[in-house]
Amino acid sequence: MNALLVEAIQDPAGTEIFDTSLEIDRWKLIGNNVNRNFNGASDGETIVEWERDDFEINGTSILKLPIGTGMSCINGIWSFPRKGLYKIDIMLVMQVQANDAEYGAKFKVSRDSGSTYDEYARLYHANVEVDNLHHTVSASHFINVSSIEGSTAVYFKLESYGMDDSNVSFKGDSGDARGTSVSITKLGPAV
């Protein structure tokens, strides 16, 4: 077997292109009510109830997360274990029982340790009937994490957008299958 033991690979000019610090993590929504759904009360409420995905079959972990140190999530605010270029994949599972022209979630990123957040993306859906409807929308984004501590630490969060508290909900882990989730993958060194 040919194996190379290294911490980093650079191009001939000395720019670090690849490191061996893997970071892979996945969190699932566990909701804020007995049905493990998230029911927002209004626009702009941070979605707070998450836990690391622990999917296993017959006691054997299928994911073995986190790979690496893993993310921290406190009150819906995610922080990173190390600098890097990350990809964030969001899968938002929703249930609606209202004629509602627009609702969904905002993906927000802070670069000043949570003092302020930029709205980076928005995930939309709607329902034109009052019938019960389920649907899933997704999003993928790169985040360059150049700082993980101090006043320039990078955080992100998801907020509700245009939710009706009684008729629109984000579906969480039902016990049978996963619902809303956030997957985090470190792609390489920070830029």
Next chain:
Amino acid sequence: MSSVIKVDEIQTAVGGTKVFDMIREFDTWRISANFTTAGGDITGWERPDSGDANVFPGPIGTGLTEESGIFSFPMTGYYRIDAIICFKSTRRDSYHEVVVKVSNDNGSNYTDYVQATIGNAETDQYLESCSMKFFINVKNVSGSNTTMFHFETLSNNPADEEVILGDTDINLTYFTCQRLAPAQ
């Protein structure tokens, strides 16, 4: 002392297939305003250029080139593209569709590759963020075999009733592009 190597590429031990090189390409593009043209290539693309440019200072690498909605690649490689199409409809219509079309002959001919579709059962406003995920193996970036792609909306209905949503500050309709490996 940390263990660091400097190389141009990494090949498989057997066969010498190039599986990794030192070329990083990451890019993000979005439409900066609602696209309301009924049918045709989706235009009006920009890289995130406001406060969110600091979240991802793209492009990393050379980046894609865009001209009138047509995207071309900076170098050969195996690319992954994750796109979100944000549809808005106020028209009763069984489908409102966006198709990714790819050319391998420098834009002379395009072939349908991936589609995202919604339907609206009423004339009430309906919104949906649809995802499209696909790979493109780019073997040529110049000459008559250049690979290009674009997004095309197939709606022929009144434009203000079937809209592709865009914004200059928030990613609504957008895509990320990542070079995964050398061309295969």
